[in-house]
Amino acid sequence: MELDMDRIDDAVLALMYLGLHDEARTWKGFDWDAMARLYEKGLISDPAGKAKSVVFTEHGRQESARLLKKLFGV
DSSP states (O other), X not given: OXXXXXXXXXXXXXXXXXXXXXXXXXXXXXXXXXXXXXXXXXXXOOOOSSOSEEEBOHXXXXXXXXXXXXXXXO
């Protein structure tokens, strides 16, 4: 099946907002390829490492909140 990776990245980024803690950190329990793409897009810190969370960039946190509302808000 052919998939639109940008749309998958949007959904992952939106769901990452649900794990927001310490103002800018979020849990990184998502697909490694999606996490790597979000890092390459400048939305999160490098997911490689032992930490169980990553840091949103300012733009990444704003975009994450916007996408959560857009994709899942009522």
